[in-house]
Amino acid sequence: MRIPSSVYVGPNTTLDIVGGLPRIQQVLSKDERLWSGFQKTAFYAMYFYNAKDVAAASKQFSNDFKAKGYDSARDENLAGPLRALSGNCQKMTVPGQFQGQLSKCTGGDSGSYFNSNDSFLQVGQTGASRDFFITDGGNIGHEYIHAEQAAQWIDDPLCGNPDGGDKLCSRGAMSNKGFSPCWLIEGQPNSIGPMVSSRKLADYVKYRSTHLPYGQGPTNITDYSQQSIRDYLFNQSHTTCYQNGALFKLGDTVGALVAEALVAIAGPQATMALFSLGAEGQDFPTAFKNVYGISWSDASTILSKVVAAEYATFGPPPK
Numbered sequence: 653m654r655i656p657s658s659v660y661v662g663p664n665t666t667l668d669i670v671g672g673l674p675r676i677q678q679v680l681s682k683d684e685r686l687w688s689g690f691q692k693t694a695f696y697a698m699y700f701y702n703a704k705d706v707a708a709a710s711k712q713f714s715n716d717f718k719a720k721g722y723d724s725a726r727d728e729n730l731a732g733p734l735r736a737l738s739g740n741c742q743k744m745t746v747p748g749q750f751q752g753q754l755s756k757c758t759g760g761d762s763g764s765y766f767n768s769n770d771s772f773l774q775v776g777q778t779g780a781s782r783d784f785f786i787t788d789g790g791n792i793g794h795e796y797i798h799a800e801q802a803a804q805w806i807d808d809p810l811c812g813n814p815d816g817g818d819k820l821c822s823r824g825a826m827s828n829k830g831f832s833p834c835w836l837i838e839g840q841p842n843s844i845g846p847m848v849s850s851r852k853l854a855d856y857v858k859y860r861s862t863h864l865p866y867g868q869g870p871t872n873i874t875d876y877s878q879q880s881i882r883d884y885l886f887n888q889s890h891t892t893c894y895q896n897g898a899l900f901k902l903g904d905t906v907g908a909l910v911a912e913a914l915v916a917i918a919g920p921q922a923t924m925a926l927f928s929l930g931a932e933g934q935d936f937p938t939a940f941k942n943v944y945g946i947s948w949s950d951a952s953t954i955l956s957k958v959v960a961a962e963y964a965t966f967g968p969p970p971k
Contacts, residue, residue, distance in 0.1 A: 655684055657696040660712050662705025666779035668786050679789040679849045683796045686848055690924050691931075693764065693771040693803045696796075702777050703741045703754045710734050713772075723767040726820065733772065736761045740776035758786070762795035763824040764802040771799035785846065785863055788855060794845030800924065801827040801837065804931040811931075814891070831930035831939075834893035834900045835885055836923075839907025844920050863904075873899050874906065876963040881906060882956035886949065890936060909959045918944060 657680070659673060669675050676698070684692070697716060701709035713734065723729050735749075740759030743752045757776025764771045773795050781787055802823035805811045811821040814829040828837045842863075850856040873896075874880040884899070884906060893899050914923055922943050929939035937948040944951060 654681065655692060655696050656694070657698060658716075660697075660699045660701075660709065660716075662701035662709050662777075664704045665700055665702045665777050667700060668777050668779065668781040668783075669789050669792065670787050671789075675789055676792055679792045680796055682848045683793055683800070683845075686844075686920060687800050687924060689921065690800065690928060691803045691806050693799050693806070694769040696771050696773060696799065698773040698775075699737065700775050700777050701737075702757050702779060706738055706741055706754050706757075709774075710737055713737060713774075717765070720765075720770070722765045722770075723820075726766070729766040733763065733765075733774070736763075737774045740774060758783075760791050760795050762798040764799065764822075767821050769803075769806045771802065773799070784855075785859055788859075789849040790846035790859055792845075793847075793849040794841040797841035797845050798824070798827075798837075801832070801840070801927050804924070804927040808931045810933050827927055827930070829891055829894060831890060831927065831936060833885075833888040833890050833936060834903045835888060835907030835910060836903070836926070836936075838900070838903030839909075839911040840923050842904045843908040843911040844915065844923065847915070847920070871898055871902065873902055876906075876960065878956050878960035881959050882952055885910065885956060886952040906959060909962055910955050913955055913958050914944075 659676075661667065661673075667673070667676075671678070680696070699709050699713060714730065717730050717733075718724070738754065739749075740761065741754040741757035742759075756778055758778060758781070760773070760775040762771065762773045773792075775791065775795065785791055805821070805823040805826045808826075811823065811826055812830070813820040813822045814825045828834075846859045846863075847856055850859070874884045884902065888899070911923060925943050926936070926939045929942060930936065934942065940946075940948045940951065946954075
């Protein structure tokens with residue numbers, strides 16, 4: 653069943669995705685079919701804009717927020733999404749915080765409205781992108797999965813707010829800070845999102861060779877050896893990893909390779925089953941053991957060997 657949605661495109665905005673709105677809907681439809689066995693967002697509001705249209709998009713988002721009657725008891729309920737909207741055209745300092753002038757809009761985000769079963773998508777546009785991840789719709793597939801992750805807490809009596817606040821259900825916060833380590837919250841959509849959008853294997857291979865693991869450069873988190881990757885995976889705290897921008901960013905690369913391996917083992921739906929069990933109150937190690945039949949300690953050792961072999965085969969990031 654098609655999820656009800658709305659689309660806003662800024663008055664000065666040219667979409668980067670080849671095929672425009674029909675292609676966007678095509679990617680979303682494939683995503684919806686993939687996750688058909690899981691809880692779904694009730695409504696998906698989409699906003700596309702360039703730097704010139706940030707103010708107009710923010711006004712439209714605010715007007716829609718008020719017209720729909722979303723919870724405004726806390727200023728942050730609206731201020732948070734508006735900050736992310738502008739942040740897609742700024743430099744991220746740490747997850748959720750941005751700085752600098754509005755410029756080239758290449759970011760995107762997706763989340764749920766507080767105390768609501770509805771979700772939103774906000775994607776910056778340049779009108780001239782040559783990034784295959786963007787022009788072919790991989791970023792759309794990626795961002796929708798974030799809405800799907802959060803949707804597992806819809807109508808969940810255990811839903812709360814890890815950031816505080818009375819009677820506040822932040823489904824997005826429950827799916828990340830409440831449950832998921834950073835490698836999974838970003839690695840799952842950054843691998844499976846482009847898998848969904850790819851029209852043929854060659855499309856995914858093209859994306860994979862340019863975006864996932866290679867050419868990122870050295871970090872102070874891992875040297876891409878087996879032991880350092882295992883430390884990165886196993887020692888992450890879902891409550892604090894979001895405060896470390898460098899660690900969080902590795903979810904897009906190392907985390908995506910780990911998620912890709914998990915897809916090869918048990919299919920993409922198994923990765924979302926982790927979030928579904930998280931919504932039932934299980935912590936990540938317990939959910940992982942119940943889905944994959946192996947402890948997270950043992951699995952992280954095996955997966956780190958797989959990912960380290962990827963770097964050894966294709967070459968480590970340049971020094």
